[in-house]
Amino acid sequence: MTMRLILLAALLALVAVPAGAQPQPPIRLIVGFPPGGGIDLLTRIMAEGLSARLGRTVVVENRTGAGGNIAADAVAKAAPDGNTLGAVPAGPLVINRHIYRSMPFDPMADLTPISRFAAIPVVFMAAPNAGITDVASLRAALSRDALPCGTPGAGTTQHLATVLLMRALGTECTIVHYRGTGPALPDLLNGRIAIYTDTVVTGLPPTRDGARGRSGSRRRRGCRWPPTCRSSRRACRASRRRPGWR
Helix, strand or coil, X not given: CEEEEEEEEECCCCCCCCCCCCCCCCEEEEECCCCCCHXXXXXXXXXXXXXXXHCXXXXXXXXXXXXXXXXXXXXHCCCCCCCEEEEECHHHHHHHHHCXXXXXCCHXXXXXXXXXXXXXXXXXXECCCCCCCCHHXXXXXXHHCCCEEEXXXXXXXXXXXXXXXXXXXXXXXXXXXXXCCCCHHXXXXXXXXXXXXXXXXXXXXXXXXXXEEEECCCCCCCCCCCCCCCCCHHHHHHHHCCCCCC
């Protein structure tokens, strides 16, 4: 399973700037998750490239909350002058309309998609003391108890990945939503939650501190960690049936 990040702008925001124009203000690149998470890290890498390419300062602005809706809404309501962009995952664009009773913006009418700039594998990590080393031991542990499983927020791709895995395994867990990855990882390493679903970007370092990881149905070229969850064929088949999910 893969999280996809889309670069967006306010509708009709992309306008040509004539040569010799006055110096322009910095470009705001809004991201809906706290600093230090996978989306934030990739957005900051992209901001450096955009700044070099455009010859303008690109400032990353974190606007957290509501599964990314607050950030996407800020982009949608920004002046259409080309100075506000957003790095937005699937949640605010597709998922949240099915979770929230009302949306403060219309993704189809209020935002202009520019490009997909990242596809990030999703990983499932277990606490060091949970006794979970693979999908089989995860199923066995969950069959005994609805263990606490963390996500970086309601409506995120990681949230849906957790629900999908639970359904595929025929088990249940107690889902705990955090405001991003930062506050969740200490709880995982200390055993306050048994499982945490994250992206490989921020999921690799905790395994060096003792957490165990298991990724989705496919390996990524050049990445030897973590092993895939092919030991649960049913889960992998289920993930491939979702359009756009790998």
